[in-house]
Amino acid sequence: MSTTIMPDRRPILSHPSLWIGLGATLMFALLALVSLVWTPYPIAEIDIARRFLAPSAEHWLGTDNLGRDMASLIMAGTLTSFLVAALAVAIGAGIGVPLGLAAAAWGGPLEWLVLRLTDFIFAFPAIIVAILITSLFGPGATNAIIAIGIFNIPVFARVARGGALSIKTLDFVAAARLAGLSNAGIAYRHLLPNIMSLIIVQGTIQLSLGILAEAGLSYVGLGTQPPATSLGLMLRDAQGIFLIHPWLTLVPGVCIVLIVIALNLAGDGLRDAIDPRLKAVGAPNVAA
Amino acid sequence: MSLLEVVGLSVRFGATEAVRDVSFSLERGERFGIIGESGSGKTLTALAITGLLPEGASTSGSIRIDGVPLPGSEREMAQLRGKRIGMVFQEPMTALNPLMRISDQIEEAIVLGRSGGFAQLEVPYLLKEVGLELRHGDRFAHQLSGGQRQRAMIAMALASQPDILIADEPTSALDLITQRRVLDLIAEICARRQMALLFISHDLKAVGALCHRVAVMHRGKLVETGKASQVFAQPQQDYTRKLVTASRFEAPSLQRPPIGGPLLEVDQVSRDYHHASIWPWGDKPLRAVDGVSFSVATAECVALVGPSGCGKTTLAKIIVGLDSATSGQVRLAGARYRGADLPRERRRDVSLVFQDPFGSFNPRLTLEHSIGEPLRLEPGLSPQAHVDRLVESIEAVGLDADMLKRYPHEFSGGQRQRLAIARALVTRPRLLVLDEPVSALDMSVRGEVLALLAQLQAEFGLTYLIISHDLDMVSAVADRVMVMEAGRIVETGRPDEIFANPQHRLTQELMAARLPEVG
Numbered sequence: 001m002s003t004t005i006m007p008d009r010r011p012i013l014s015h016p017s018l019w020i021g022l023g024a025t026l027m028f029a030l031l032a033l034v035s036l037v038w039t040p041y042p043i044a045e046i047d048i049a050r051r052f053l054a055p056s057a058e059h060w061l062g063t064d065n066l067g068r069d070m071a072s073l074i075m076a077g078t079l080t081s082f083l084v085a086a087l088a089v090a091i092g093a094g095i096g097v098p099l100g101l102a103a104a105a106w107g108g109p110l111e112w113l114v115l116r117l118t119d120f121i122f123a124f125p126a127i128i129v130a131i132l133i134t135s136l137f138g139p140g141a142t143n144a145i146i147a148i149g150i151f152n153i154p155v156f157a158r159v160a161r162g163g164a165l166s167i168k169t170l171d172f173v174a175a176a177r178l179a180g181l182s183n184a185g186i187a188y189r190h191l192l193p194n195i196m197s198l199i200i201v202q203g204t205i206q207l208s209l210g211i212l213a214e215a216g217l218s219y220v221g222l223g224t225q226p227p228a229t230s231l232g233l234m235l236r237d238a239q240g241i242f243l244i245h246p247w248l249t250l251v252p253g254v255c256i257v258l259i260v261i262a263l264n265l266a267g268d269g270l271r272d273a274i275d276p277r278l279k280a281v282g283a284p285n286v287a288a
Numbered sequence: 289m290s291l292l293e294v295v296g297l298s299v300r301f302g303a304t305e306a307v308r309d310v311s312f313s314l315e316r317g318e319r320f321g322i323i324g325e326s327g328s329g330k331t332l333t334a335l336a337i338t339g340l341l342p343e344g345a346s347t348s349g350s351i352r353i354d355g356v357p358l359p360g361s362e363r364e365m366a367q368l369r370g371k372r373i374g375m376v377f378q379e380p381m382t383a384l385n386p387l388m389r390i391s392d393q394i395e396e397a398i399v400l401g402r403s404g405g406f407a408q409l410e411v412p413y414l415l416k417e418v419g420l421e422l423r424h425g426d427r428f429a430h431q432l433s434g435g436q437r438q439r440a441m442i443a444m445a446l447a448s449q450p451d452i453l454i455a456d457e458p459t460s461a462l463d464l465i466t467q468r469r470v471l472d473l474i475a476e477i478c479a480r481r482q483m484a485l486l487f488i489s490h491d492l493k494a495v496g497a498l499c500h501r502v503a504v505m506h507r508g509k510l511v512e513t514g515k516a517s518q519v520f521a522q523p524q525q526d527y528t529r530k531l532v533t534a535s536r537f538e539a540p541s542l543q544r545p546p547i548g549g550p551l552l553e554v555d556q557v558s559r560d561y562h563h564a565s566i567w568p569w570g571d572k573p574l575r576a577v578d579g580v581s582f583s584v585a586t587a588e589c590v591a592l593v594g595p596s597g598c599g600k601t602t603l604a605k606i607i608v609g610l611d612s613a614t615s616g617q618v619r620l621a622g623a624r625y626r627g628a629d630l631p632r633e634r635r636r637d638v639s640l641v642f643q644d645p646f647g648s649f650n651p652r653l654t655l656e657h658s659i660g661e662p663l664r665l666e667p668g669l670s671p672q673a674h675v676d677r678l679v680e681s682i683e684a685v686g687l688d689a690d691m692l693k694r695y696p697h698e699f700s701g702g703q704r705q706r707l708a709i710a711r712a713l714v715t716r717p718r719l720l721v722l723d724e725p726v727s728a729l730d731m732s733v734r735g736e737v738l739a740l741l742a743q744l745q746a747e748f749g750l751t752y753l754i755i756s757h758d759l760d761m762v763s764a765v766a767d768r769v770m771v772m773e774a775g776r777i778v779e780t781g782r783p784d785e786i787f788a789n790p791q792h793r794l795t796q797e798l799m800a801a802r803l804p805e806v807g
Contacts (some may be wrong), residue, residue: 051394171648172658174610175711179662193652 008115018269024262032082035075042074043068044227052245064234064248065102065241073229074255080141080230081259084223085210087145089203092152097199099153100160104168105187114161118154125151134222141230144223148213152206159202163195166275184239197274208263215256231256289355291316291484292337292452299332299341305664307332308508309349310411314425314452316428319478319485321499321516323492323531323578323661325730326701329508330488334454337486338373339365350775353452368398374445376474380437384429391415391425391438394447401448419473435466439473446477453478454486463595468801471498477626490731492535492771493803496520504528514794520806534735535806536760545749547767548586552607552719555581558775559602576602579616586718589745589752591762591783593798594772600755604721607753608640621718636665639712643724645704649696655682656692659711666715681714682707684747685740702733706740713744719754738765759802764788771795 040060047067055062061070079085103114130147137143167173168191176186211231218232226233231252238248290313299307307329336340339349339358342591351358352549353372359365369375377383385393391411396408396416415425418439419606428439438458445453455474459467475498478485489495495502496516503513504527512525523529557580560573566659576599584590592600605611605627607618612627620624623634630638639662642648660678663669669677679689685706697705705725725741726734744750756762762769763783766803771779771786771794779792790796 171642171644172650175640175642175648175658176650176661177610178608178635178640180632180665181661189653190650193648 015269015273017265017273018273021262021267021269023263024258025266026242028078028262029082030081031075035072035079039069039072039075039152040187041069041072043072043229054247061163061251062247064237065245070248072235072252074231077229077231077252078140078259080224080228081211081214081232081256084141084145084148084230085207087205088148088152088213090249091149092206093156093199093203095149096153096156096158097160100157100162101164101187101191101195102183103157103161104164105136105183105191111161116212118157121150121154122165127213127220127222130217130222139222139225141224141228144214145215147217147222148210151213152210155186155206156199156202163198164191167191167194171270185228197270201274204263204267204270208260211256211259211263290314290352291318291354291485293352293355294333294349294722295335295352295389297333297351298348299329299336300346300348301344306345306508307336310352310505310508310510311349312503312510312513314484314486316451316484317478317482318501319475319487319499321487321489321495322501322505323489323495324505325490325732327507328505330505331456333505334375334456334486334488337434338369338375338454340369342686370397370448372448372575374448374450374453376438376441376445376453376455378459379461380434380441381429382524383441384437387431389426389428390420394425394440394443397444397447401450407647414446417477418443419469434462435464435470438466438470440464441474442470442477446481449481450483452484453487454488456488457490458487458739460489460491464759465595465801467494467796468803471803474498491729491803492520492531495805497803504531530732532806534732545587547588550583551586551588551621552584553619554583554607555617555619557581557603557606557613557618559599559606559611560614575775577606577613580772580775580777581781582770582777583750584719584753586751587749588768589746589754589766590768590770591754591756591766592770592772593756593759593762594794595757598772599775600772601723602725604640604753604755605718608638609635609642610719623796623801628713632665635716636662636715638719638721639715639717641705641712641720641725643707644728645708646728648708649704653697654685654693654695655707658696659692659707659714662711662715677714681710683709684713684744700733701729702736705729705733705737709737709744710742714742714750716748717749717750719753721755723755724757725754727756728747734761741765759798771798 044125044187045068050063051067051069053059053063053066059069059071061074063069064073076153099114099117103111129150133143135149164187173190174191181189214223214230215232215235219231219236221236224233234252235249238245238252242249292314295311297307298305299309310329311418312320322330322333329660332341332345337348341347353368359368386389388396394411395407395412396708398410411425412422415422420436420439420443424432424436424440429440430552432440437440441458453474458474459470462470471494474487475486477483480794487495487497487499492541499516501514502516502518503510504525505511506527512519512523512528521531523532557577558575560575560579562573567614578599580603592603602611606613609628609630610626612629617624617626620630620634620638623631625631638742649655656678656693658676659681663674682689682692687706687710696707699707722741726737738761741752745752754762754766766783768778769781769783769786771792779786779790779795786795787799790799
């Protein structure tokens with residue numbers, strides 16, 4: 001066997017996009033979490049007298065058409081957006097990953113069924129599912145979570161199946177089968193830990209897509225309902241007065257853009273940080 | 289003046305020095321071999337000569353061709369590569385463009401190698417020179433066999449009429465018979481074209497058969513250089529001596545338990561593969577194993593040899609219960625089964641050792657968990673007995689019980705193969721099926737693993753079924769050899785008899801393809 005040339009393994013620290021992305025994401029998440037216990041002003045407090053204020057020491061980002069404090073709204077809105085997207089990722093991964101693993105571990109008719117099911121779900125964009133659910137149960141953040149979650153299922157199922165299929169051909173899976181492990185045992189013990197990094201990277205990407213989807217659903221009125229707020233809902237509230245008060249639209253819009261960029265950077269960085277290690281595992285990296 | 293002169297070449301990656309102070313020279317028409325194990329830096333040396341080192345590598349020392357140092361600019365280097373140096377890689381499937389026809393790729397190499405001329409006219413001659421037919425030129429890489437692909441690669445390397453041909457493990461992906469043919473072809477072409485050859489390999493016999501002069505590389509350094517016959521006959525360095533000894537498999541002489549009654553009986557086993565097709569008629573099924581019958585006695589060591597794709601691995605999978613026979617049956621110590629229906633309480637009687645020691649352990653589990661996994665076949669083992677078994681099996685393969693807490697990537701290939709054997713032994717099986725147990729290992733480790741197997745057999749009275757294409761290894765360890773071709777066993781006998789007087793055409797070909805012993 002000849003020498004395999006290994007790319008120099010850089011420690012995770014040396015992936016700048018990962019650090020910028022993760023840092024910015026954590027900052028937004030922290031801001032959102034703080035809103036649970038403290039916001040500069042209560043977000044439901046309407047005071048028409050102080051509406052359309054410019055940013056000042058009292059109101060850092062100004063106030064909106066109902067006199068609510070924009071900084072407080074952004075904090076609470078970010079929380080809603082994160083929460084909806086994260087729960088949707090949890091639903092998608094929680095159902096999709098087992099489905100994908102089962103498809104890879106059992107194969108045959110089960111795999112066919114899972115693949116057709118994911119094709120079927122793929123055919124409906126989140127917005128259609130959301131409209132369906134809303135027309136049945138009424139609009140709200142919970143229904144947005146379910147709609148985006150359903151949309152996430154096939155994505156995770158495919159990633160899990162693809163990763164598991166490539167692991168399944170390795171000898172240690174055959175060894176486990178010889179050791180009397182069932183398909184479920186192999187999926188849990190051998191396939192899942194080895195595709196975990198793929199799932200984490202996909203989760204980050206789905207999180208950013210989920211935030212966009214939540215904003216979209218709230219914008220068309222199918223997501224979060226007042227008095228709760230979300231970044232999408234703030235956009236919707238401000239759109240009618242965009243020409244007079246563009247600031248009110250720009251603030252939540254820029255927030256959405258920044259969060260999505262941060263999450264994508266973190267996802268890309270994670271993939272870069274994890275990929276070379278995945279390649280190095282199993283390569284002859286030690287001279288015999 | 290030498291054609292190629294390398295003086296004090298070092299290649300570093302950051303702080304690690306992969307090649308250290310390597311100097312050698314290559315004369316016109318000379319065939320020079322570099323021998324080394326994986327990680328010894330032999331491929332990096334070749335890449336440094338062609339200026340194809342990966343990013344992040346820095347070199348020092350000088351490389352001169354006809355007294356002229358290698359040009360610094362990538363553009364001039366590419367021209368030099370095209371005109372003076374031809375290169376043949378290890379894995380021809382990935383080195384050929386899958387979307388271009390073979391003749392187009394050869395033509396491209398001719399055009400890049402010089403200016404003007406009618407490239408198309410030369411393609412047929414080149415194809416003929418490497419022993420391919422015209423129709424092969426119209427095919428794509430995936431439509432050729434491994435040997436044919438490697439011939440196409442050689443034709444491309446020859447296209448620019450280079451002075452130096454660099455061949456990096458050109459035959460290690462090929463089976464025995466094809467390997468011999470490709471080596472003969474390289475030797476013949478070098479002689480005809482008066483071309484210098486830099487041949488890089490871990491296989492002493494291949495180097496010995498092909499090269500006039502050899503260099504032995506170890507941990508980035510050249511430890512010994514000299515005439516091939518001299519280096520192999522009277523190695524000066526310990527490392528070279530170790531390699532030469534390891535290349536001759538010597539049968540370890542140990543007190544063996546007596547061979548007993550039949551343990552495994554394979555009766556008319558066939559395995560058909562059906563192509564996935566929407567039409568129930570359509571393709572004929574592919575018969576990988578075709579009515580094979582044989583038996584293995586207790587404490588016997590039986591080898592199954594044959595070219596790649598002859599069905600030997602499929603047969604092994606049926607015996608250990610990973611795959612099921614389409615017809616026929618297997619009997620293991622009285623239990624009848626067809627493959628995957630091997631009764632659970634019998635599974636611990638048979639174990640499989642895999643070929644690739646790097647893929648046979650889950651990188652995320654400690655060895656304790658990996659090696660202990662088969663113990664779930666023995667319910668009712670107390671936790672203490674469980675630990676005792678692990679310690680017993682890891683010590684049986686000559687490793688420490690402390691290693692159980694560690695992860696597989698911390699071990700070298702040879703150690704991992706020992707660990708794989710430990711896992712196979714943990715249920716105290718009666719039959720051990722070994723699928724190419726040493727072919728993925730470096731030369732110097734192979735001997736150790738084989739000695740270990742012999743010792744374990746003497747100690748525990750194990751029965752072995754060894755699957756291999758390596759005749760030298762087989763003749764050293766096996767009591768009986770079965771030669772397999774296209775799913776059938778075509779010849780059976782004691783190794784000394786069968787190799788001294790081969791009856792079947794395939795056995796004769798295998799014997800003819802065997803490379804001469806070194807030294």
